[in-house]
Amino acid sequence: MSLRTLRIVALILGAAVTAASAGIIALGATGSGALPQALTLIGIVAMSGAIALAALSLAHLLRANRRVMQTLDRLAQDRQRDHAQLLDQVDQVRTALTEQSQAIHRGLTWQLNRINGEQKRLYPELEALIDLRASLPLRAPLPPLRGWAASPDVLKWMTTWMRDHQPRLVTECGSGTSTVLFGYLAQQTGVGRVVALEHDQRYAKQTRELAVRHGVAEWVEVRDARLQPWQHGDETWDWYDLTATEDLDEIGLLFVDGPPVSSGKLARYPAGPLLVTRLARDGIAVLDDARRTDETRVSDRWLKEIAGLDRERLPTDKGTDVFRHLLG
Numbered sequence: 001m002s003l004r005t006l007r008i009v010a011l012i013l014g015a016a017v018t019a020a021s022a023g024i025i026a027l028g029a030t031g032s033g034a035l036p037q038a039l040t041l042i043g044i045v046a047m048s049g050a051i052a053l054a055a056l057s058l059a060h061l062l063r064a065n066r067r068v069m070q071t072l073d074r075l076a077q078d079r080q081r082d083h084a085q086l087l088d089q090v091d092q093v094r095t096a097l098t099e100q101s102q103a104i105h106r107g108l109t110w111q112l113n114r115i116n117g118e119q120k121r122l123y124p125e126l127e128a129l130i131d132l133r134a135s136l137p138l139r140a141p142l143p144p145l146r147g148w149a150a151s152p153d154v155l156k157w158m159t160t161w162m163r164d165h166q167p168r169l170v171t172e173c174g175s176g177t178s179t180v181l182f183g184y185l186a187q188q189t190g191v192g193r194v195v196a197l198e199h200d201q202r203y204a205k206q207t208r209e210l211a212v213r214h215g216v217a218e219w220v221e222v223r224d225a226r227l228q229p230w231q232h233g234d235e236t237w238d239w240y241d242l243t244a245t246e247d248l249d250e251i252g253l254l255f256v257d258g259p260p261v262s263s264g265k266l267a268r269y270p271a272g273p274l275l276v277t278r279l280a281r282d283g284i285a286v287l288d289d290a291r292r293t294d295e296t297r298v299s300d301r302w303l304k305e306i307a308g309l310d311r312e313r314l315p316t317d318k319g320t321d322v323f324r325h326l327l328g
């Protein structure tokens with residue numbers, strides 16, 4: 001029952017009690033003896049009305065209370081659900097954070113190992129570069145000895161070897177900074193000359209200009225030698241134009257650092273049958289990048305196919321194989 005209905009019931013009861021009271025007053029005025037009975041009746045009606053009103057109010061209160069309880073129940077359930085969802089979300093965030101921190105840890109460990117490895121690799125290279133530069137009267141800046149150029153460790157090894165053995169002819173497959181450094185040694189020792197084969201005219205010109213800047217052009221010859229098909233058994237390679245190497249004999253130091261791998265499979269193999277076989281008796285052939293799969297195969301084939309060769313493996317950054325005639 002609503003508050004409005006309760007008010008209507010109270011009004012009706014009030015009107016009934018007022019009407020009864022008015023009747024009694026009228027009876028009293030007429031002096032009738034029924035007054036005590038009428039008063040009792042009014043009392044009973046008024047009491048009944050009050051009890052009925054109280055019962056109705058109580059019922060109303062109970063219903064309102066039940067509704068409040070239901071609302072509180074719903075709110076509590078909602079709270080519980082929200083709480084469970086929140087816990088679930090916290091769990092998801094925690095899992096995601098754990099995975100992320102593990103991934104970051106793995107990444108950092110990998111980077112740290114890489115940096116450590118790089119630093120271990122770089123230190124000997126720096127030492128070699130410092131030694132190399134200190135051993136030469138450099139007259140101009142050198143291009144960086146990274147990437148396409150031979151590394152300082154192998155260059156230091158070869159220039160030291162040149163100082164000790166003073167070869168008359170140094171031949172190089174692939175020109176660049178090494179050509180100029182060999183030029184310095186030829187100039188210093190006063191014997192010998194350097195012939196570099198270059199398939200790319202642009203780089204041939206660049207190396208010649210570098211040799212001029214360093215004041216060693218007199219000891220250095222960069223030969224333009226385009227790559228041409230060369231047949232050997234049933235295999236074909238792109239190799240330097242043979243006319244560029246016709247006069248090269250009794251080679252003291254042969255540095256095989258070209259042509260680039262992009263010129264074909266086992267690109268440097270032809271240097272074996274075509275130039276290693278023309279080494280002077282005390283000459284050496286140096287194959288750079290010997291750690292690469294192709295160069296490892298080339299090195300193995302030379303050792304197997306060219307009679308009387310000995311191989312030494314230098315622990316350089318890119319791997320270097322040195323070939324000599326077997327003694328005796």
Ligand SMILES: C[S@@+](CC[C@H](N)C(=O)[O-])C[C@H]1O[C@@H](n2cnc3c(N)ncnc32)[C@H](O)[C@@H]1O
Pocket residue numbers: 143148149150151173174175176177178179198199200203206257258259260
């Ligand atoms: C492995 S690199 C060897 C260069 C050389 N032996 C040295 O150590 O400086 C082989 C080829 O790189 C190319 N080259 C020379 N100078 C270059 C430069 N500045 N930038 C990119 N490539 C170059 C030439 O075609 C060369 O034959």
